Amino acid sequence: MRVHLTATAAAAVRRGxxxxxxxxxxxxxxxxxxxxxxxxxxxxxxxxxSGEVVDLLAEGAPFLGRGLxxxxxxxxxxxxxxxxxxxxxxxxxxxxxxxxxxxxGWFAGRDTTAYRLCNGEGDRVPSLVIDRYDRAAVxxxxxxxxxxxxxxxxxxxxxxLGARGVRSIGLRAQGDAEGKKLxxxxxxxxxxxxxxxxxGVAMEVDLARGQKTGAFLDQRDNRAxxxxxxxxxxxxxxxxxxxxxxxxxxxxxxxxxxxSVDSASAAHASAQRTFRENGVDxxxxxxxxxxxxxxxxxxxxxxxxxxxxxxxxxxFAPSERAKPRALGAYRRLHTAxxxxxxxxxxxxxxSCSSHITAEDFLAxxxxxxxxxxxxxxxxxxxxxxxxxxxxxxxxxxxxxxxxLE
Numbered sequence: 001m002r003v004h005l006t007a008t009a010a011a012a013v014r015r016g017x018x019x020x021x022x023x024x025x026x027x028x029x030x031x032x033x034x035x036x037x038x039x040x041x042x043x044x045x046x047x048x049x050s051g052e053v054v055d056l057l058a059e060g061a062p063f064l065g066r067g068l069x070x071x072x073x074x075x076x077x078x079x080x081x082x083x084x085x086x087x088x089x090x091x092x093x094x095x096x097x098x099x100x101x102x103x104x105g106w107f108a109g110r111d112t113t114a115y116r117l118c119n120g121e122g123d124r125v126p127s128l129v130i131d132r133y134d135r136a137a138v139x140x141x142x143x144x145x146x147x148x149x150x151x152x153x154x155x156x157x158x159x160x161l162g163a164r165g166v167r168s169i170g171l172r173a174q175g176d177a178e179g180k181k182l183x184x185x186x187x188x189x190x191x192x193x194x195x196x197x198x199x200g201v202a203m204e205v206d207l208a209r210g211q212k213t214g215a216f217l218d219q220r221d222n223r224a225x226x227x228x229x230x231x232x233x234x235x236x237x238x239x240x241x242x243x244x245x246x247x248x249x250x251x252x253x254x255x256x257x258x259x260s261v262d263s264a265s266a267a268h269a270s271a272q273r274t275f276r277e278n279g280v281d282x283x284x285x286x287x288x289x290x291x292x293x294x295x296x297x298x299x300x301x302x303x304x305x306x307x308x309x310x311x312x313x314x315x316f317a318p319s320e321r322a323k324p325r326a327l328g329a330y331r332r333l334h335t336a337x338x339x340x341x342x343x344x345x346x347x348x349x350x351s352c353s354s355h356i357t358a359e360d361f362l363a364x365x366x367x368x369x370x371x372x373x374x375x376x377x378x379x380x381x382x383x384x385x386x387x388x389x390x391x392x393x394x395x396x397x398x399x400x401x402x403x404l405e
Contacts, residue, residue: 001028001029001048001052001054001055001069002028002029002054002055002057003020003025003027003028003054003055003056003057003069003076003077004025004026004027004028004057004058004059005020005024005025005026005056005057005058005064006023006024006025006026006058007058007059008024009021009024009025009058010056010058010059010061010064012024012392013056013064013065013079013082014064015391015392016390016391016392016393017079017390017392017393018078018079018080018121018124018126018390018393019075019077019078019079019121019126019393019395020056020067020075020076020077020079021074021075021076022074022076024076025076025077026058028048028054048069048071049069049071049148050068050069050070050071050072050143050144050145050147050148051068051069051144051145051146051147051148051149052068052069053066053067053068053069053087054066054067054068054069054077056077056079063084064082065079065080065081065082066079066080066081066082066083066084066087067079067080067081067087067126067145068080068087068126068127068145068146068149069145070127070143070144070145071144072143072144073143073144073145075143077145078121078126078127078143078145078146079126080092080124080125080126081124089149089152089153089156092125092149092153093153093156093157093160095123095124095125096118096123096125096128096130096153096156096157096160097156097160098123099117099118099119099123099125100117100118100160100161100164103115103116103117103386104164106385106386107386110197111197111199111200112197112198112199112220113132113133113134113196113197113198114131114132114133114134114196114197114198114203114205114215114217114220115131115132115217115220115386116129116130116131116132116217116218116386116387117130117131117132117137117161117386118130119386119387119388119389119396120142121389121390121393121396122387122388122389122390122393122396123388124390126145126146127141127142127143127145127146128140128141128142128146129141129142129213130157131212131213131214131215131217132161132166133194133196133205133207133213133214133215134194134196134197135165135166135167135168136166136167136168136169136170136190136191136194136207137157137161137166137168137169137170138169138170138171138172138182138190138207138213138214139157139169139170139171139172139185140171140172140212140213141171141172150171150185154169154185154186157169157186158186158187166187167187167188168184168186168187168188168189168190169185169186169187170182170183170184170185170190170207171183171184171185172212172213175209179208179209180192180208180209181208181209182207182208190207191207192206192207192208192209193205193206193207193208193270194207195274195277196215198220198223198245199220199224201223201227201248201249201252201278202274202277202278203215203243203245203248203274204243204270204273204274204277205243206243206270210243211242215243215245216242216245217384217386217387218352218383218384218387218399219245219246219312219350219399219401220384221381221384222246222348222350222381222401223245223246223249224249225348225381225401225403226246226249226250226253226308226310226348227249227250227252227253228253229250229253229308229346229348229403230249230250230251230252230253230254230255230308231253231254232254233250233253233254233255233256233307233308233346234255234256234257234307235255235256235257235259235304235305235306235307235308235342236250236255236257236258236259236306236307236308236309236310237258237259237261237306237308237309237310237340238250238258238259238260238261238309238310238312239261239292239295239296239309239310239311239312239313239337240261240262240292240311240312240313240314241260241261241262241267241268241271241287242262242264242267242271242312243267243270243271243274244260244267244268244270244271244272244274244275245274246310246312246348247260247271247275247285248271248274248275248278248280250308250310251275251278251280251284251285252278252280255308257284257285257286258285258286259285259286259287259288259306260285260286260287260288261288261290261292261295262288262289262292263289263290263291263292264289265289268287268289271287272287292313292333293332293333293336296336296337296339296340297336299340300336300339300340304340305340305341305342305345306340306341306342306345307341307342307344307345307346308345308346308348309337309340309341309345309346309347309348310348310350311333311334311337311347311348311349311350312348312350312352313333313350313351314352315351315352315353316329316330316351316353316356317353317355317356318353318355319355320355322355323355323356323360326353326355326356327356327360327363327364330351330356330361330364331364331369334349334364334365334369334370335369335370335371337349338369338370338371338372338375339371343374344374345405346378346403346404346405347365347375347403347404347405348401348402348403348404349361349365349401349402349404350399350400350401350402351399351400352398352399353398354394354395354396354397354398356400358380358400361400361402362377362380362402365377365402365404375404375405376404376405377402377403377404378403378404378405379402379403380400380401380402380403381399381400381401381402381403382397382399382400382401383397383398383399387399
């Protein structure tokens with residue numbers, strides 16, 4: 001199918017943005033390489049199936065790029081290439097191999113056995129994420145554009161990953177009645193849980209029921225930063241602690257006592273197993289099952305103070321429409337956090353929403369919000385190198401990790 005873009009959408013494709021939204025389509029029809037096969041029709045009437053190869057064009061531009069159609073997503077086309085070369089499984093497999101080879105040089109040792117092998121659009125394989133957990137790999141598809149291709153790509157994946165020691169491949173799926181979100185694709189059955197290593201630190205990963213593909217691998221470097229910041233700290237508070245990655249990092253860094261707060265008690269059980277795997281007695285630390293806002297209010301009333309606080313909430317802004325409400329929630333959270341932060345303490349505040357820019361986020365950490373003027377921005381960090389992005393794809397720069405001291 002040939003898809004005619006609006007001037008705005010065409011300009012974005014020229015810059016290298018990998019998405020075409022439905023409102024960026026002027027009309028659609030015909031077949032790639034067959035101009036005039038039939039008259040273009042409005043995008044709303046286009047009958048292409050998900051996964052169909054489409055050619056992109058615009059006024060004055062007979063060919064802009066080539067991508068895959070997604071019939072059920074607000075993103076109508078995932079743009080794979082600007083060249084007129086064939087877009088087939090061999091072309092996609094070649095891009096995957098290049099992504100894997102790049103990581104070979106970054107994670108050659110055994111200190112880190114969990115990392116992202118392919119970051120979708122950032123590796124120019126739109127909508128496809130692959131995370132490695134030691135001898136297992138988990139695939140996640142964003143939208144339906146690549147779903148019809150998965151069977152054809154699987155032999156390439158099995159061969160390329162097998163050469164790197166990966167034996168089992170699973171697919172992140174809709175949760176079943178037991179909450180399991182993992183389907184088997186290749187190799188021996190995948191374990192529901194396993195331990196991996198991250199810069200030498202053991203970490204339990206719940207492949208079957210965990211968030212994302214099992215763990216938040218994008219915070220790896222920031223967990224190492226927290227480990228360094230925790231040296232000599234008496235009391236550390238980890239909010240929205242989930243499986244305790246920041247908590248165990250702080251404990252290993254030398255923190256006297258780490259308090260982990262999350263609404264899910266099962267997450268604390270995982271964190272405690274990770275503590276034990278690293279030779280740390282969880283009984284020396286505190287695990288609180290509670291709403292974070294409620295916990296902070298009660299901690300302030302008790303006069304509790306912490307000299308290192310990590311706040312890493314789930315996304316408050318899943319859409320652009322939710323952004324104003326999300327900014328209000330961040331301000332309310334950061335005000336409450338600042339009230340329990342000791343003078344001279346360190347605050348690590350994170351946001352994982354692409355709809356919140358770095359400047360937006362910093363505005364929720366200003367003096368008026370924190371009700372104090374003794375903190376300064378020491379550093380602003382994003383996701384690590386195995387989560388690459390593209391210059392024109394601002395949505396890929398979603399992670400903000402701000403260190404204030």
